[in-house]
Amino acid sequence: MDLSLYFTRQDLWGILPEIVLLVGALIILSIELFARSQRAAMLGVGILSLVIAGGFASKNFGSSFILFQGMVTLNDYSTFFDLLYMTAGIVTMVISYNYLERKGGETRGEYFALILFATMGMMLMTRGNDLVIIFLGMELLSLSLYVLVGFLRHDVFSNESAIKYLLLGAFATGFFLFGAVLVYGTTGTTNFQHIASAITNNEILSDTLLSLGIGLLLVGFAFKVALVPFHMWSPDVYQGAPTSVTAFLCTAPKAAGFGALLKVFLVAFPALHADWQDLLWALALLTMIVGNISALVQTNVKRMLAFSSVTHAGYLCIGILVLNEMGVSAILFYLLVYSVMNLGAFGIISLLEKEEKGVNFKDYEGLASKHPWLSASLALFMLSLAGFPPTAGFVAKYTLFSSAISEGYIWLIIIAILNTLVSVYYYVRLIVNMYMRTSEETLVPFLHPLLSVVIFILAISIMFFGVLPGWLIDTVTQAARIYT
Amino acid sequence: MDWNILSWLIWLPILGSAVIILIPREKADTIKFVAAVATGIQLLVAIVLWTKFDSSTVGFQFQEKVSWISSLNVHYSLGIDGLSLPMALLTALLSFLCIFVSWKIEKAIKGYFALFLLLDAGMMGVFLSLDFFLFYIFWEVVLLPMFFLIGMWGGSQREYAAIKFFLYTLAGSVLMFIAILALYFACGRTFDMIEIMAIAPTALAGKLWWGFESLKVIWILFFIAFAIKVPIFPFHTWLPLAHVEAPTAVSVILAGVLLKMGTYGILRISYPMLPDGAVWFAGALAVLAMINIIWGALCALAQTDLKKMVAYSSINHMGFVMLGMSAVVAAGAKNGTNLIAAEAGLNGAVLQMFNHGIITAMLFILVGVIYDRAHHRNIDGFGGLGVRMPIYTGIVALAFFAGLGLPGLSGFIGEAMCLIGAFPVYRGIVIVSVFGILLNAAYFLWAFQRIFLGKLNEKYADLPEINRREIFTLVPLAVLVIFLGIYPTPVLDVMKTTLSHLIEIVQSSSLLALQ
Numbered sequence: 001m002d003l004s005l006y007f008t009r010q011d012l013w014g015i016l017p018e019i020v021l022l023v024g025a026l027i028i029l030s031i032e033l034f035a036r037s038q039r040a041a042m043l044g045v046g047i048l049s050l051v052i053a054g055g056f057a058s059k060n061f062g063s064s065f066i067l068f069q070g071m072v073t074l075n076d077y078s079t080f081f082d083l084l085y086m087t088a089g090i091v092t093m094v095i096s097y098n099y100l101e102r103k104g105g106e107t108r109g110e111y112f113a114l115i116l117f118a119t120m121g122m123m124l125m126t127r128g129n130d131l132v133i134i135f136l137g138m139e140l141l142s143l144s145l146y147v148l149v150g151f152l153r154h155d156v157f158s159n160e161s162a163i164k165y166l167l168l169g170a171f172a173t174g175f176f177l178f179g180a181v182l183v184y185g186t187t188g189t190t191n192f193q194h195i196a197s198a199i200t201n202n203e204i205l206s207d208t209l210l211s212l213g214i215g216l217l218l219v220g221f222a223f224k225v226a227l228v229p230f231h232m233w234s235p236d237v238y239q240g241a242p243t244s245v246t247a248f249l250c251t252a253p254k255a256a257g258f259g260a261l262l263k264v265f266l267v268a269f270p271a272l273h274a275d276w277q278d279l280l281w282a283l284a285l286l287t288m289i290v291g292n293i294s295a296l297v298q299t300n301v302k303r304m305l306a307f308s309s310v311t312h313a314g315y316l317c318i319g320i321l322v323l324n325e326m327g328v329s330a331i332l333f334y335l336l337v338y339s340v341m342n343l344g345a346f347g348i349i350s351l352l353e354k355e356e357k358g359v360n361f362k363d364y365e366g367l368a369s370k371h372p373w374l375s376a377s378l379a380l381f382m383l384s385l386a387g388f389p390p391t392a393g394f395v396a397k398y399t400l401f402s403s404a405i406s407e408g409y410i411w412l413i414i415i416a417i418l419n420t421l422v423s424v425y426y427y428v429r430l431i432v433n434m435y436m437r438t439s440e441e442t443l444v445p446f447l448h449p450l451l452s453v454v455i456f457i458l459a460i461s462i463m464f465f466g467v468l469p470g471w472l473i474d475t476v477t478q479a480a481r482i483y484t
Numbered sequence: 485m486d487w488n489i490l491s492w493l494i495w496l497p498i499l500g501s502a503v504i505i506l507i508p509r510e511k512a513d514t515i516k517f518v519a520a521v522a523t524g525i526q527l528l529v530a531i532v533l534w535t536k537f538d539s540s541t542v543g544f545q546f547q548e549k550v551s552w553i554s555s556l557n558v559h560y561s562l563g564i565d566g567l568s569l570p571m572a573l574l575t576a577l578l579s580f581l582c583i584f585v586s587w588k589i590e591k592a593i594k595g596y597f598a599l600f601l602l603l604d605a606g607m608m609g610v611f612l613s614l615d616f617f618l619f620y621i622f623w624e625v626v627l628l629p630m631f632f633l634i635g636m637w638g639g640s641q642r643e644y645a646a647i648k649f650f651l652y653t654l655a656g657s658v659l660m661f662i663a664i665l666a667l668y669f670a671c672g673r674t675f676d677m678i679e680i681m682a683i684a685p686t687a688l689a690g691k692l693w694w695g696f697e698s699l700k701v702i703w704i705l706f707f708i709a710f711a712i713k714v715p716i717f718p719f720h721t722w723l724p725l726a727h728v729e730a731p732t733a734v735s736v737i738l739a740g741v742l743l744k745m746g747t748y749g750i751l752r753i754s755y756p757m758l759p760d761g762a763v764w765f766a767g768a769l770a771v772l773a774m775i776n777i778i779w780g781a782l783c784a785l786a787q788t789d790l791k792k793m794v795a796y797s798s799i800n801h802m803g804f805v806m807l808g809m810s811a812v813v814a815a816g817a818k819n820g821t822n823l824i825a826a827e828a829g830l831n832g833a834v835l836q837m838f839n840h841g842i843i844t845a846m847l848f849i850l851v852g853v854i855y856d857r858a859h860h861r862n863i864d865g866f867g868g869l870g871v872r873m874p875i876y877t878g879i880v881a882l883a884f885f886a887g888l889g890l891p892g893l894s895g896f897i898g899e900a901m902c903l904i905g906a907f908p909v910y911r912g913i914v915i916v917s918v919f920g921i922l923l924n925a926a927y928f929l930w931a932f933q934r935i936f937l938g939k940l941n942e943k944y945a946d947l948p949e950i951n952r953r954e955i956f957t958l959v960p961l962a963v964l965v966i967f968l969g970i971y972p973t974p975v976l977d978v979m980k981t982t983l984s985h986l987i988e989i990v991q992s993s994s995l996l997a998l999q
Contacts (some may be wrong), residue, residue, distance in 0.1 A: 273913070369592070381514040388628070389621040405669060414662065421658045428631075428650060436643045473555045 006413025007068060012059075014067040014074050017053035017082060020200060021120050025113040032109025034309040039107050045091050046112035050086045050119065057082040057123075066129070066285075070191050073129040079127040080332055081259045088252035088339055089119045094454045095347040096244040102354050102446060103242060105152045115248065118144035122256035124348045126263065131180040131190040134260050138176065138224065141253055142169050149241040149249070159239025168223065168233040176220025182213030183268075192268040199271045214269055214276060221264075225257035226374060227283050227317065227343040228290040231310045235294070238306035243353055244301060247346030250309045251339035258316055258335060262328060265320065273323055280321050281412065287314030288419045295426045301349055302359050304426055305342065308385060312338055315397065318404045326403040328480035333472060337384070337465060344458040345381040348374060351451060352443040364430060366439035375434045375443055377459040382427040386419050392465035399473070490546050490562040493572065494608045496526045497579070497601040504601065509594045516587060519597040523580040523604060530576035537569055539978050542985045544614065544678065549928055552618070558675055561615040566982030570834060570975055571741075571748055574841040578740045579604040581957045582733035585849055588856070589637065591733065596637060600733070603629035607741050609750065616664045616675040623660070625744065630734070638729035645722075645729035652712055652722040660709035660749075661667075663702045667757065670698065677753070684757040703761030706718070706754050713746030716803050717775045724783075727795035732852030733792070739798045739848060740841040747805050747837055751830075755986055759993040763813055770810040770910045774917050776803030783924035785930075790854070790861040793931060794847045797887055799921060801840045805871075807838055807910075807917060808902030809835030814909045815987050816996025822908050823987065828958040829905020830983040831976055837897030838885075838975055839968060843895055846883040846961045850876070853954050854935075857947050863931050868940030869947065876950040877936045879958055884928040886965045889921050894968035 012019075027049075028042045036039070057079055064075035092115060100107045124137030135335060146169065150162025184190050186205040187198040204210055219230065226234040238246045265276065291310030298304040312334075319331035352358045352367075352374075368375035384393035397420065401413045465472050504515050518975025538545060544563030552560040564572065582600070589596050607627065609622030627650065635646030668675060670691070684699075691698040699974045712719045727735050755762045780800030785792040811829020814822040853876065854869075855861050871879040886893040889900075899921065907914045968975060990996070 029495065067891060372595070383628070389624045394621075395553075402665065402668075405665060417658055421655055424654055425651065428647065432635065432643055432647060435632060436646065468553075470553050470555060477555065 011067045012063065014065055014072065017057040018120050018123060020049055020053040020056060021116045023114040024053075028109045028113045028116070030114075032303030034417060036109070038352065040114050042096060042107075042109050043093055046116060047090055049116060049450030050089045052085055053119075054086040057086070070193070071130045072124075072127045073093060074127060076479040076481075077259075077263075077328075077332075078123075080476065081255060082088050082123050083254055084336055084339060085119050085122045085252045088248060088255075088343060089115055091343045091347065091454055091458070092244060092248040092252075094450055095247060095343075095350050096242075097448060097451065098364050099244045099350050099353075100152065100242060103152055104154060104355065105242070111148065112150060114148050116272055118148070118248070119252070122252055125256045126259035126265075128260070129192050129267070129477065131183065131192075131264070133176060133203075134264065135173075135180060137256075138260070139173065139180060141256065142173065142224075145169075145245075145249060147255065149237055149328060151245065152242050155240075157240035158242065161237040163241075164233055166238045172220050172230070175216050175223070179220060180216075182209050182216065186210040186213065189193075192264070194326070195268040196270065199269065204474040211275060214272065215279070217264060218261075218279065220274065221257055221261040222283065225261065225313050225316075226310050227288040227313055228310065231287070231291070231313075234310060235306040237304050238243040238309075239302045239359075242348035243302065243346055243359075246306075247343050247350065250306070250346070250474050251342050254313065255310065255335040255339060258262070258313075258320075258331060262331065266323060266328070268338045270323070275324075277321055280317055281409075284314050284317035284321065284412065285415060287311070287317060288416060289314075292419050292422050293421065298426070300359055301361060301364070301430065302346075304361075304430075305345060305349075308426070309338075309342065311419065312364075314419075318409065318412060318416060319400050321409060322403050322407050322484075324403070324407070325477070325480045327400075329473070329476040330400040330403045332476040332479055333469075334396040336472070336476070337392040337462070340458050340461055340465075341381045341384045342391060344455060344462070345378065345385070347451070347455055347458070348381070348445075349377045351446045351448075354444070354446075358443050361429060361433050363443055364433040364435040366442045367434040369438070370442045371445060372386045374447075374455075377455055379431045379434065380459050380462055382430055384466070386424045388424075388425040390463070391465045392462045395466055395469045395473075402470075488548055489499050489529060489536075489546055489582065490564060492529050493526060493576070494562075494605050494612060495521050496529070497604040497608070501598045501601040501605070502596045504594060507594065508690040509592075512593045515593055515597050516583065519601060520580070521582045522601055523576070523583050526604070526608075527576040527580045530573050533564070534569060537564070537978065539903060542981055547614070549614075552615075556617070557673060558617040560618060562612045563614045563678075564612060566979040567748070567751055567834060567986075568611045569978050570838045571744055572608060573609045574744070574923075575604065575611065575741050575922070576836055577766060577960070578736060578841065578845050579607075581845070581849075581960065582736050584953055584957045585609055585736060586731070586733040587953060590805065591637060596633070599629040599632050603633065603737065607745070610745055614677045616668065616677055616680070618675075619760070620657070620661060620664060623657055623745070626745070627657065629740070630742070632731045633734045634726055637731045637734070640729075642729045645725045648722050649726040650721070656709040656712035656719075659705045663705035665711070666698070666702050666705070677757075681756045681989075684957060685759055688758070689760075692873055699758050699761050700764065701776055703754060703758045703765060706749070706758075707765065710746040710749040710754070711772075713749070714743055714806070715746070715799065715920070716772050716802075716806065717779055717799070720776075720780075720799050723799065724792050724795045725846075727798075728789060728791050732848060732855070735795075735848040735852075737797070738843045738872060739844040743802055744837045744841060745796060747802065747809065747833070750809065751834070751986065755809075756989050759990045759996050762990050763816065763993045763995040766810045767910070769806055770906060770913045773803045773806035773810060773921075774834070774913045775890070776800065776806065777917045777920035778803075778923070781920045781927065785923060785927040787927075788863055790863050790931065790935070791848070791851045792861075794844065794851055795925070796839070797847070797924065798844055800924060801836065801844070801887075801899075803917070803920065804899045804902045805833045805836045805840070807914070808836060808898075808905045811902070811905030811909060812987055812990050813996065814905065816993070817990045818996050819909055825905045825908045826987045827905070827980075827984060828901045830987060831979060832898050832901025832903075834979050834983065835975055836902055839894040839965075840897045841977045842961050842964050842968075843883060843886045844959060846879075846965065847887060849954070849957055849961075850880050853950055858944060863934050866935040866940045866941055866944065868936070870936035870946060871940050872944060872947050873949050875955070879950070879955075879962060880936065881932065882962055882965065883933050886969070888925040888928040892966075892969050894965045894972065896969060897972050 121140030128134040152158035223229040295307035384391035387397040547563040549561040606625035611617040688699040784796035808829040815826035
């Protein structure tokens with residue numbers, strides 16, 4: 001059989017990072033098979049394959065390709081996301097080191113392999129230029145995550161969250177698939193550009209069905225990125241999942257969800273912007289407010305951060321509303337900064353956790369006097385999440401909100417800014433517990449040189465991108481420009 | 485300027501803070517030494533700046549402008565004029581003295597001094613920035629160290645006080661940020677404050693937002709932000725609590741410098757950028773000033789906690805500043821172009837800001853001295869200390885008299901100028917406000933009598949006298965109080981030209997023309 005009929009050498013070069021990840025995952029699984037106790041080796045292979053894949057992916061920066069007859073596009077937009085996922089993957093692997101053991105579980109090779117598979121899935125989601133590819137990527141991602149979430153198999157909460165995530169996630173995928181089917185039925189194609197041209201040339205079978213399809217696609221995405229009212233799964237899953245997995249779950253897949261959402265709505269349906277903008281407006285508003293108010297009353301730090309990430313998804317929705325390069329670049333900037341802050345925060349929480357302790361606000365009392373550097377880093381991540389200058393969180397919020405104001409969404413931004421104000425309370429509560437209260441017994445962190453270095457880098461980058469964001473802003477502007 | 489003198493003012497304490505972080509925590513003396521050196525050099529630089537400052541020119545001097553975030557059109561832009569120079573001097577002086585006031589801090593020394601220097605840098609930055617983005621960042625940078633300083637080194641209710649302070653002031657900053665964004669978009673996407681000062685009055689003229697005049701919307705947003713900082717009634721409730729819980733040096737900074745950020749903001753931002761708003765709001769400002777004066781004095785009179793009394797006296801004294809600021813409308817044609825009154829009011833306001841910084845710093849340091857010895861601040865819990873601590877009593881007497889506005893001491897001149905300035909326009913309000921001075925005298929003298937006069941409380945028969953370190957922190961302030969009380973010209977000269985220019989800007993407002 002002559003394969004060159006189906007794909008070219010260029011296609012294969014394009015998906016080289018995915019291939020590297022696949023090979024890496026297979027190597028890890030083989031190690032697991034023959035030398036189960038070699039956890040450090042599995043971790044090493046995992047990180048190494050992410051680094052190599054990242055190296056190949058970053059070579060694409062500045063150029064763009066259309067691969068597999070338009071199924072996949074490679075450009076600065078997708079490359080930006082590729083690197084984001086890989087960074088999140090590496091950090092997740094580092095903070096996973098010895099974590100499951102501390103929680104009474106066992107790290108198996110599958111754990112690392114699944115993170116690699118999930119990364120592949122996410123890459124397909126933002127590289128995809130076709131509803132089918134997006135769907136494939138989403139499934140690959142979700143299936144890996146379902147297993148990862150339930151990885152503490154002796155823990156009831158972990159099991160509960162895995163089941164919950166599986167059931168609701170399956171529903172969401174169903175919605176997405178049905179939406180894709182309706183779009184295909186009305187436009188006759190699943191390729192984004194063809195859908196867009198079908199809409200502009202008015203070659204649609206039924207307007208109603210197309211709208212329904214778009215609505216269902218939106219519901220599917222809303223589930224994945226946890227927009228209110230489709231967010232119910234996220235606090236339970238974030239809380240029940242191993243914290244190292246939560247760190248991954250709330251950063252990279254969320255970025256992938258938004259990346260794919262942006263791509264679908266901006267490439268395939270830009271002509272219908274007027275139709276879906278009211279819907280997104282309402283979603284953004286609801287998500288910000290409900291997320292915020294729910295976060296206010298939490299006693300569990302992981303749950304608080306879960307609701308806080310719901311709130312951040314609400315802010316990000318504002319960026320999608322904006323629908324111009326400025327909005328897209330603001331979203332990219334925000335997603336990156338958001339990922340760094342959350343990886344840092346969950347990373348620190350995970351290394352403070354031991355058995356039952358380390359996840360409640362109360363456990364953090366008096367931490368600062370024993371572990372000043374760790375507390376300072378966690379405080380920095382909290383302040384950045386709250387959008388406090390001069391951290392990167394402030395610049396992220398600023399670029400996002402100002403892009404929306406220049407498009408005239410003034411009321412939405414005023415509400416968003418007031419929401420930011422409310423959110424400060426729950427972030428600062430953690431700081432108050434660490435710094436202004438004292439306690440007999442404080443948490444004992446599991447500190448490992450590699451872990452310390454990673455947390456240090458995350459913290460420094462939050463400060464760096466807050467004080468000197470110029471380079472990153474230019475990068476995301478470039479990533480946003482080539483895409484549209 | 486060749487050697488970026490303003491940047492040094494801001495970056496010296498940051499540098500000091502970084503050095504302190506690197507020193508091991510056991511070396512307490514080294515840490516204090518570094519802090520003292522950093523603020524000491526800063527004070528010297530500030531004094532050099534003062535001598536080189538040309539008080540006869542309008543506009544900003546020693547300007548520095550570098551592109552910072554080019555894609556957001558943000559610049560690192562600094563400059564100083566007759567309004568910010570007194571504030572910068574005050575900041576440098578009080579920061580330096582407060583290092584010595586904090587000398588006996590025992591808990592987490594490293595963190596304390598690192599945060600303190602950061603706070604110093606933030607305050608300096610607020611007074612020197614000429615770019616709104618930069619201004620906002622410094623404004624917030626001030627907030628954070630303050631939050632930690634109150635929350636970690638404060639009294640028994642410190643956590644509540646810190647959170648209340650934080651959320652209150654943050655609410656203000658957020659409103660300010662909305663206002664900054666509004667100006668940014670209305671003035672052609674620039675954060676440059678000098679440019680906005682030139683454009684804003686015309687750019688906003690006649691614009692309606694949701695049926696309101698845009699400049700009034702922006703004015704109100706800015707005003708609430710600054711009112712929380714000053715604090716202006718009814719936004720003052722965070723202040724007594726924060727003051728009482730904060731450690732002495734932090735109270736000094738809080739009352740001495742942070743409160744001025746509010747009135748400075750009104751004079752730096754609201755007046756020149758929104759002159760119509762200034763005229764429109766002047767009446768309300770005068771009324772609020774009167775409430776501040778009377779309410780602050782009455783509350784002070786009712787306190788049994790000495791520190792709380794001093795805190796409320798700040799609310800009273802800031803009322804005079806606002807009254808002086810409202811006098812600016814006297815310069816309008818509608819009010820008879822009474823330039824002398826307007827100048828008296830504005831100059832008085834800024835002088836009062838400076839003087840209050842000095843006096844209140846003295847008062848708080850003195851409260852700290854007695855608290856360190858007796859471990860309580862209950863005014864009725866002392867008695868007859870004058871016999872036991874004659875030097876301390878003498879300094880307290882000086883500070884109290886300055887606080888109640890005794891002629892010959894610095895407090896008097898500022899307050900008198902504010903009252904004189906406002907009198908032609910707001911006669912009734914000024915007459916009521918004068919009673920505030922009377923009330924001031926009442927609570928200061930009454931407290932003095934209860935603490936220092938009468939029979940010596942046996943419990944305190946062997947209370948040690950004020951020590952040399954404490955005297956060292958008080959002497960410069962006392963000298964300034966007496967010197968500026970007799971001869972305020974050095975400070976007035978610095979600000980005169982700038983404030984006259986400010987009056988001209990407000991004068992140009994159409995609301996002041998004769999109809």
